[in-house]
Amino acid sequence: MAAIHGKDTKPEMVVRRWLWGHGFRYRLNHPRLPGKPDIVMRKYRTCIFVNGCFWHGHGVGLTPTPSPKGEENKQIESSDCCKIPKTNREFWMNKIIRNKERDLKVQHELAYMGWHSITIWECELKPPKREDTLKSLAYTLNKIFLQDHSIRRYEIPEEEPMMAAEEIPDNYNK
Numbered sequence: 001m002a003a004i005h006g007k008d009t010k011p012e013m014v015v016r017r018w019l020w021g022h023g024f025r026y027r028l029n030h031p032r033l034p035g036k037p038d039i040v041m042r043k044y045r046t047c048i049f050v051n052g053c054f055w056h057g058h059g060v061g062l063t064p065t066p067s068p069k070g071e072e073n074k075q076i077e078s079s080d081c082c083k084i085p086k087t088n089r090e091f092w093m094n095k096i097i098r099n100k101e102r103d104l105k106v107q108h109e110l111a112y113m114g115w116h117s118i119t120i121w122e123c124e125l126k127p128p129k130r131e132d133t134l135k136s137l138a139y140t141l142n143k144i145f146l147q148d149h150s151i152r153r154y155e156i157p158e159e160e161p162m163m164a165a166e167e168i169p170d171n172y173n174k
Contacts, residue, residue, distance in 0.1 A: 011122045012038050012050040018134045024141065033115070035106030044144050046116040048137075049103070053081040053122045056103060057096040060084070081123040116144050 007029060016039065019026060026048075030040040037047035051058065060082050085092050107117045118140060124133040 007038075009050065009052070011052070011120070011125045014125050014130065015039065015048065015050050015120060015134070015137070019137075022138060024138070033113075034109040035103075037110075037117075041141065044116070044141050045114060045148060046118060046141060046144055047110055049117065049119045050125075051103070051119055051121055054083070055096070055099060056121075057100045058082050058121045058123065060096065081121070 016026070016028075019039070024041065025043070027040045027042070029036045029038065030047075033040060033047060035047075035049070038050045039048035040046075041048070053059070058081050082096075084096070103119075107119075110117050118137065120133065120137065123129075
């Protein structure tokens, strides 16, 4: 596990190159934001997390199982892109559960601070899905920008409501 790094991973580099090539500018691993997001886009007030499917438990199902002592244990069921190892299973289940809980906590903290969070999964960056995923990311970023920077019209409240149309009197223009 010492050879596994958290920065400049292959999926992250794919997203970064695509964003830069399409005119999106960003900062990397901002230390002042919770969770040190992989990509920070201040213009869009958006943090992008590029997560590995195994390490962050993509698509795994958490099923609580009651124990005889009345405590609740969480079990993980493998998914297509996240296979839980059969050896040392308890360690890996606890690690993935902790990672999922931490990811959720970080997203809540960012939302409280007014930041948007986008998570891109490693399996969504495989060649068959890559272009659709990245186009969807650009669409989402543009939608966030337009929502945050739209012009809000100020309407002056009227003292007495005005009539939209009045009936024309019979002797008008005769």
